[in-house]
Amino acid sequence: MTAVLTRRPGLSRIRAAGPPLYLICLAFVALVTTAALLASWLAPYDPNVVDLGNAMAAPSAEHWLGVDAAGRDTLSRLLLGARTSLLGPLGVVVFSTLAGVAVGMAAGWRGGWLDSVLSRSTELVFAFPGMLLAILIIAVYGEGLLAPVVALSIAYLPYVSRLTRSLVLAERKRPYVNAYQVQGHSALQICLRHILPNIAPVVLAQSTINFGYALMDLAGLSFLGLGIPALTPDWGRMVFDGQTAIQHGYPLSAIWPCVFIVLTVVAFNVVGERWADHVARRTP
Amino acid sequence: MSFLRFAVRRLAEMAATLLGASFVVFGAMYLAPGDPASFLLSGRSASPQALAAIKAQYHLDDPFFVRYLHWLGDIVRGDFGRSITYRTDVSRLLADRLPTTLLLVMMALVVVAVIGLALGWIAAVRGGGIDSTVLVGTTLAVGTPSFVAAVLLQGLFAVKLGWFPSSGAGDGFGDELWHLTLPAIALALYLIGMLARVTRSTMLEALDSEHVTVARSRGVPERQVIRRHVFRNSLGTVLTTGGLIVSTLLICTILVETAFSIGGVGQLLELSTTTKDFPTVQAISLIIVALFMAVNLIVDLLLPLVDPRIALGTRSTSV
Numbered sequence: 328m329t330a331v332l333t334r335r336p337g338l339s340r341i342r343a344a345g346p347p348l349y350l351i352c353l354a355f356v357a358l359v360t361t362a363a364l365l366a367s368w369l370a371p372y373d374p375n376v377v378d379l380g381n382a383m384a385a386p387s388a389e390h391w392l393g394v395d396a397a398g399r400d401t402l403s404r405l406l407l408g409a410r411t412s413l414l415g416p417l418g419v420v421v422f423s424t425l426a427g428v429a430v431g432m433a434a435g436w437r438g439g440w441l442d443s444v445l446s447r448s449t450e451l452v453f454a455f456p457g458m459l460l461a462i463l464i465i466a467v468y469g470e471g472l473l474a475p476v477v478a479l480s481i482a483y484l485p486y487v488s489r490l491t492r493s494l495v496l497a498e499r500k501r502p503y504v505n506a507y508q509v510q511g512h513s514a515l516q517i518c519l520r521h522i523l524p525n526i527a528p529v530v531l532a533q534s535t536i537n538f539g540y541a542l543m544d545l546a547g548l549s550f551l552g553l554g555i556p557a558l559t560p561d562w563g564r565m566v567f568d569g570q571t572a573i574q575h576g577y578p579l580s581a582i583w584p585c586v587f588i589v590l591t592v593v594a595f596n597v598v599g600e601r602w603a604d605h606v607a608r609r610t611p
Numbered sequence: 612m613s614f615l616r617f618a619v620r621r622l623a624e625m626a627a628t629l630l631g632a633s634f635v636v637f638g639a640m641y642l643a644p645g646d647p648a649s650f651l652l653s654g655r656s657a658s659p660q661a662l663a664a665i666k667a668q669y670h671l672d673d674p675f676f677v678r679y680l681h682w683l684g685d686i687v688r689g690d691f692g693r694s695i696t697y698r699t700d701v702s703r704l705l706a707d708r709l710p711t712t713l714l715l716v717m718m719a720l721v722v723v724a725v726i727g728l729a730l731g732w733i734a735a736v737r738g739g740g741i742d743s744t745v746l747v748g749t750t751l752a753v754g755t756p757s758f759v760a761a762v763l764l765q766g767l768f769a770v771k772l773g774w775f776p777s778s779g780a781g782d783g784f785g786d787e788l789w790h791l792t793l794p795a796i797a798l799a800l801y802l803i804g805m806l807a808r809v810t811r812s813t814m815l816e817a818l819d820s821e822h823v824t825v826a827r828s829r830g831v832p833e834r835q836v837i838r839r840h841v842f843r844n845s846l847g848t849v850l851t852t853g854g855l856i857v858s859t860l861l862i863c864t865i866l867v868e869t870a871f872s873i874g875g876v877g878q879l880l881e882l883s884t885t886t887k888d889f890p891t892v893q894a895i896s897l898i899i900v901a902l903f904m905a906v907n908l909i910v911d912l913l914l915p916l917v918d919p920r921i922a923l924g925t926r927s928t929s930v
Contacts, residue, residue: 451631454900456862463636466884466892467643467650543756547866550758551881566762570870573766574777581766585759593754 349601352594359591363409370403374560386579395565395580396572405583408560412588415476415555416541422480424534427487432518434488435495442492449485457482457544465553475554479544483537490533494526528606535599539592546588562588614915621911625904632900633686636893637679651695651889668692691894696886701894704879711780712868712875714787716860718795723802723856728849730803731810735818736837745807752804757863761797761870768793778872794871798863802856809852813845820844847918854907861899 362369372390378398386393392401434445452460461478468474495518498504507517546563549555555564562584569581643650648665666672669692670681685692691701734745769777781790817823818841826836864877872878876895883891 451628451635454628454632454904455635455896456858456899456903458862458865459896459899462865462880462884463639463892463896464642466887466889467639469887539754543754547756547758547863550866551869551884553881553884563758566759570762570765573762573770576770578766578771581762585763588756588759589751589754592756593750596754597750 349597352597355590355594356598359409359587359594360413362406363413366406366410370400370406372400372403374399374404374407375558376400392583393579395568396575396577397568401565401580401583404560404565405562405587408562408565408584409587411472411549411555411559411561412542412546412563412591415472415545416538418472418476419479419483419541419545420534420538422476423483423487423537424530426480427484428491428523428530430484431488431491432495432522435492436499436514436518445488445492449489452482452485455482457540458547461544461548462553465548470554470556472555475545475548479541483541486537487530487533491526491530494529495522498522498525528602532599532602532606535595535602539595539599542588542592542595614912618912621908625908629901629904633683633897634679636896636900637682640889640893641675650887686894686897692890694883694888694891696883696888696891701891704891705876705894705898708874708876708879711787711791711873712864712877715791715794715798715864715868715873715875716857718788718791719798719802719860720856722795722799723806723860726799727803727806728810730807731814732837732842734807734811735814735841742811745811749804749807752800753808755800755804756866757798757801758866758870760800761794761867764793764797765870780873780875791873794867794873797870798860798867801863802859806849806852806856810845810849813848814841817841817844844918847914847920850910850914850917853910854903857906858899858903861902 376399378394380398381390381394382396382398384390384394384398390400390402392405394400395404430445434442455463457479460482461475464474464478499522503521504517507521545554546561546566549561549563550567552564552567555561565584566581566588569578569584572578572580640650648662648669648671651665651669670678673681682692689702691705693699694701694704697704730745730749734742765777769775775793776790779790781787823836823840826840827833831840864875865880866877867873868875868877869881876898879891880895882888883895
């Protein structure tokens, strides 16, 4: 197979992380996901209850990770913030993967004018950094998670569609596709039932890596106060809120969300890279 | 293909993509629900004169394509329209703020190039413990968004230790450099990780190749082998990341300038997005896209000079 996973340059061709690091990262991903799912049961306090008398208190038995500049419990905000912080990237990855596979498959299978139209528009989307496209659309639509998620999905789509296209081109040449064609299977059936399962692992590895990038972009947008509504707890927004506390010499409420953002992105990157390397080694 | 023909073709391609991008930036306005005049005023109460001025400026009574052509014509002449929030010309706003942002981006670019290349080089050549340390460090750097780096650096070096100012852009060149040091490092961190990884992996690839073994067996000093046969060979691949690096730097200024309240183009983009000052958002978006494409074009033209093995135009245009 000649198709190579189109990773962003920083992550290409690195040696796979060792098994212990991979397992730790996988465990962390599982932990954060579980915490996000069970957040409303796990959170000890209402994340939006303001207690100014207790503002910027150090960690204690009541507030394990301390409170922020408005006296809100940091642990509860982190737990519920995990929901929005993971749900947004999930939306981006799901949408860009589904649409990207459809577009890439159509371009790779049909070829011709469809292919050239799609590759032209891919080039156009590449010229817009994801954040910029999101900002442009937020400037039109205003508040809400939907606008940035749709914008980032469009920005991430070319990464998936270009990969899918090259994979489909490689698969088409293989004898099993010919065999099905001779037997009279329709193109749609061959694509969905036979090619799709074969290329799925590579595409999924790419999407896992995209998850980390989408998380960074969305956290950045909510740090700017764009996209996510004001009262929804979110890691990026917590970093912004924590900036005031830092100025008052109380950095803890900003450090926690920073740590979680970095660790989650690193964990998704390591897991995605590992899968990508695994897939690359398996294919001849 | 001759160099000149290639340059002309790439220039034409760039113009076409830029035209497409301008259409996206212009058309985005029409995704807004309701009438464009009320969107441009975004809820501000407007006198009939102001409404008439907006209609005249945007040619709102003309058909869509005529409007687009008018708008495009104005931009080609350097007129980006009037800011709705600041009530001045957008080009004036940009001219005031662009020098600070360009200085910030330049400083970050120097930091990225020097530290990124050095780390990648050392990791590839030394190997062992140093290599693992660099790998762990760059893994963390690649997972750190620039606003996280900005807030953490600000907390440690500006608030806690007081070595650097925590906000503002400073007056005078020296003061400006001092004010922009922390923001430049915050901006550079992610890209240092990326560039170090690219440098490391391409140098390792070159180290494995036969011409290096040949050079060594002929007794060429190791230092020279690394410099002339390994590093020189990986430079082409490193250069292809240039466009991505510059566009990432430009777009991340919005986060870092906001974190450090530097009154540059990045903060202007943030403010104009939250206040729905659409002409300003359009102008800045177009400039970022144009700069990204210009850098990519320069990279494409320089590539055959840096690495003669790469034939003109064989690299895909987007990294």
